[in-house]
Amino acid sequence: MKIPPVKGMRDFYPPEMSVRNYIMGHWKAVSQRNGFLEYDGPILEYLQLYTLKSGQEIVEQLFSLTDRGGRELAIRPEMTPTLARMVCQRINSLPRPIKWFSVPRLCRAERPQKGRLREFFQWNIDIIGVEDVVADAEIIFCTLDFLQAVGLTAKDIVVRISSRKLLSEALIEIGVPAERLDPVFAILDKRSRLPQEAFEQILSDQIPDQSIRSQVQTLMAISTLDEVALLARSEGACKAIAELRRLFEILHRMGVGQFCRFDIGIVRGLAYYTGIVFEVFDADDQLRAIAGGGRYDNLLAMFDGPNLPATGMGMGDCVLEILLRDKGLIDLQRIQQGLEYYVAYTEPGLMDHAIGLAAWLRRAGRSAGFCYRPVALGKQLKQASDQGCRYCIIIDRQVEAGQVILKDMSTGDQRSVTLDELLRQPG
Ligand code: HAM
Secondary structure (H helix, E strand, C coil): CCCCCCCCCCCCCHHHHHHHHHHHHHHHHHHHHCCCEECCCCCEEECHHHHCCCCHHHHHCCCEEECCCCCEEEECCCCHHHHHHHHHHCCCCCCCCEEEEECCEEECCCCCECCECCEEEEEEEEEECCCCCHHHHHHHHHHHHHHHHCCCCCCCEEEEEEEHHHHHHHHHHHCCCHHHHHHHHHHHHHHHHCCHHHHHHHHHHHCCCHHHHHHHHHHHCCCCHHHHHHHCCCHHHHHHHHHHHHHHHHHHHCCCHHHEEECCCCCCCCCCCCCEEEEEEECCCCCCCCEEEEECCCHHHHCCCCCCCEEEEEEECHHHHHHHHHCCCCCHHHHCCCCCEEEEECCHHHHHHHHHHHHHHHHCCCCEEECCCCCCHHHHHHHHHHCCCCEEEEECCCCCCCEEEEEECCCCCEEEEEHHHHHHCCC
16 A cells, blocks of 8 residues: 655655755854854644634644643644743843744644645744844844845845734724734735635624725725825824834845835734734745744733743745746755765776775765676766766776776866875865
8 A cells, every 4th residue: 555645745855855955054054144043942832832822823724632641732833932932931041132043844734735835844033132123124134145045136036014013003093993903914914815805705704894994905005105104193103104114224224125115915824923024925926925024022921921022034945945946046966965976996896996995085074985786887977977976986907006087077077196186175
């Protein structure tokens, strides 16, 4: 009986693993150069960690279980609640600001579709303890630093930015009751993914008044910050607008302004966001969000922690990989980790010399392989090429004693070298 992988989950054969390692390598390197420290948590958490404040949508997507002790657990669907829990646990001993990153494997039981699976990897960067919008700018800058590092430009991607503070103030001014804000946010977050009629329908469940509803629709059709500024009356709304303007100013100063745009339609699906929110999309708007994040100033207090401001971002590997492939930015040849040396020989009697030389190279810290069967040189060269080896060393009795042939597999050039010269080759 053939057993396939579980729906929405992936096998990583060596080529797919190379791509995953390539993405993760850049996630880690960019985090480090932006000053983030790595952390991790467990794959299982108490179910309650998510039912408390992640929002209905993600709770419906949990893979949950009851363990033998009767404890209700869930596989982590996101990292932010784990981060909040870990920070609260050591709050008095952690130097601030806390600037951490992680690359967890997450599971969400959503309907698998292009760019959305049931198991994925998600890069998280978060800054805890900084109230100023400069921290939000740092998060967006670091996100863009990575996207540029893998070759994407402002022609390929756009960061759409808004503010939940601004949206709540504007909705309250229109007449949406404060206690309805959370469910209304959840509906507005789905607006671009729903047909207009279905959207109208679920919005009317929360806002029965037609005139309030049409004002909400007018608000959501606004496209610039200046237009919102004309409507804003409350002090809170004006403050939120000033904060957004400052954010755009810093992003310009950081040299990434050309990627960033105000978009009142960015609300975010998770319930804990309190201020600046953003999502990254492909510029052609063909794919689901590449990344999303924002400010969540109340989450730590919800876990009985202190009232510490926080902001961060999560980016999955799935949409990103689709986009990188579409743009021709994944060069498998270059990123696959092939051997440096393949040790071949011209006649079967030299096989033991090849074994000895490959082992000698490995002991000297270089990567090396050889053919396990004494086959013709042509077959060995083909195997070296299939394995993506950079150089082939050929042991040949015709060559002067103490020397071997070194063949560059990409150019085909070959020359005689001594063993010492082999080790002097750049690794
Ligand atoms: P999120 O918007 O739920 O936010 O997810 C962030 C990103 O994770 C998405 O934009 C997408 O790239 C990826 N993602 C989400 N679900 C899936 C899926 N089923 N398959 C593949 N990729 C997926 C959060 O998770 C927040 N905790 C991020 C955050 C960190 N906010 C502050 N700090």
